[in-house]
Amino acid sequence: MEVVSMRRAEVPAVRDHAVVLGAGIAGLCTAAVLTRHFARVTLVERDQIKGKAADGSRGRRGVPQSPHIHTVLTRAAQEMEQLFPGLIDQCLAGGAVSAELGSQSRITYHGHTLPQRFAGIDGIMASRPFLEARLRERTLQLRSLSLRDGVEVTGLATEGTRGGAAVRGVALYPRGMExxxxxxxxxLVVDAMGRGGRSGAWLEGMGYPRAREERTRIDVTYASRHFALPPDALGADRAVMVGATASRPRGMVFAAQENGSWVVSLHSYGHHRAPVDDEEFLAFAATIAPPDVMNELRRAEPLDQIAVYRFPCGVRRRYDLLKRFPDGLLAVGDALCSVNPVYGAGISLAVREAVLLEECLAEEAARPLARRFFSSAHDATYPAWWLSKIGDYSLVQDGVSARLLGSSFRRLMAAAASDPKTASAVLRSLSFVDSPLKLVRPRILRQMLHQPTSRQPGTTAK
Structure with a gap:
């Protein structure tokens, strides 16, 4: 069932009922916003999540990226607190680790290690299941919200003629049943089902055009595992990141997590696949990690099995460019824009979009909600898309423009390694605390121009 027609008399009252499809971070934040503007909100999730462990010890099938590194940075933390007052203190009390990214992280981009210096970038470090469990707990406490889990969304319910129809609901089936x-x-129906969201197909079925998709081919594979170690295993440092290079298309992140655990996320590009067994995992890490990190890994107790996740390409769907879009439908989170996970933008974008949706709902405007929201969301996602695209071009160097952008990115990292102020500017932009436009200030551009040629020998990550 793709489209169910409804008679005009069945159309619900405005702002009576909203449905959010998907109970990931984007869906939970969006649902919390909608409860402030709709009489009723229903959260629909394919997975069974009622009674899910509040300690965050388990992920779920619908979030395959769940075992890998996640961090909530300054702006996202502030906006989460805006949506869920007291959430950050709740996470810290539950065992999450706080850190200042500039001074408590060791970061190496393209072979250039940035100086450690306070940058005003606070992070909440915890696993995805831990964070999602707390968001879900807070969301399900909202009085006007109800949860329908273990159900499949099979299509939209519409009212009107093909090419001019409006969305008036969703068609559901119990999962695994006919x-x-x-x-x-x-x-209002909000697609928060991630990269696999079906809004594009639904639009075509209603006689509307699909949104144009912008894609950046990445082909990155992650392998992650959690280990038992105290937060001070590396002294004051709470994270170590070593990025990939064109000649060595593999990297790693080693970061503190909640309740005496650390996560190692190894990533590789192209045919350089991430390891899948214990020996390969440590051998792979040893080709990248600093000696003190390897010393800790070799003596640490693994807490889980190695989890592997492949991310073929970044995708941004340009709903903001559509001249026609049905009333009653929106898309958020990865259904709207998903970038290479190595840059850690997913949570920040999901929370930002929820805040923008609240701003759109609160204002009185003649333009349709979808047009206003997608325009704002484009402005919010573009910096993350642009930065990740340049970073990816520095590894996969196909075409003249990709080589030029990649070379500029590598020169920027070389400049950051030699100047603490530039390093702070880079980190604040990559963490979405400041606009990326601050990276094109004359002082930074002069530093980049004076760097030696940044072309790297060796093969690219094709």
Whole structure:
């Protein structure tokens, strides 16, 4: 069932009922916003999540990236606190680790290690299941919200003629069953189902054009594992990141997590696949990690099995460019824009979009909600998309423009390694605390021009 038609008399009242598809971080934050503007909100999730462990000890099938490194940085933390007052203190009390990225992280980009210096970038370091469990707990406490889990979304319910139809609900089936379907009526449906969101196909089925997709081919594979170690295993440092280079297309992040655990996320590009067994995992890490990190890994107790996740390409769907879009439908989170996870932008973008949606709902405007939201979301996602694209071009150097952008990125990192102020500017931009436009200030541009040629020998990560 793709589209279910509804008679005009069945159309629900404006701002009576909103439905959010997907109970990941984007869906939870969006649902929390909608409870402030709709009489009822229903959160629909394919996975069974009722009674999910609040300690965050388990991930879930619908979030394959769950075992890998996640960090909530300054702006995202502030906006989460805006949506869920007291959440950050709750996470810290539950065992999450706080850190200042500039002074408590060792970061190496393209062979250039940035000086450690206070940059005003506070991070909340915890696993994805830990964070999601707390967001879910807070969201499900909202009085006007109800949860429907263990159900499949099979299509949209619409009202109107093809090419001019409006969305008036969703068609649901119990997961794994062929009978018992129903139509859940709503005057707003939000697709928060991640990269696999089906809004594009639904639009075509209603006679609307698909949004144009911008793609950046990445082909990165992650392998992650958690280990038992105290937060001070590396002294004052709470994270070590070694980025990939064109001649060595592999990298790693070693970061403190909640309750005496650390996560190692190894990543590799192209045919340089991440390891899948114990011996390969440590051998792979030893080709990248500093000696003190390897000393800790060799003596640490693994807490789980190695988890592997492949990310083929970044995708941004340009709903903001569509001249026609149905009333009653939005897309958020990775369904709207997903970038290479190595840059850690996913949580920040999901929370930012939820805040922007609240601003759009709070204002009185003649333009349709979708047009206003997608325009704002484009402005919010573009810096992360641009920065990740340049970073990816520095590894996969296909075409003249990619080589030029990649060379500029490598020169920027060389300049940051030699100047603490530039290093802070780079970190604040990559963490979305400041605009990336601050990286093109004359002082930084002069430093980049005076760097030796940044062309790297060896093969690219094709």
């Amino acid at each position: 009978a018992g379907g129903e139509v859940l009526e709503a005057d």
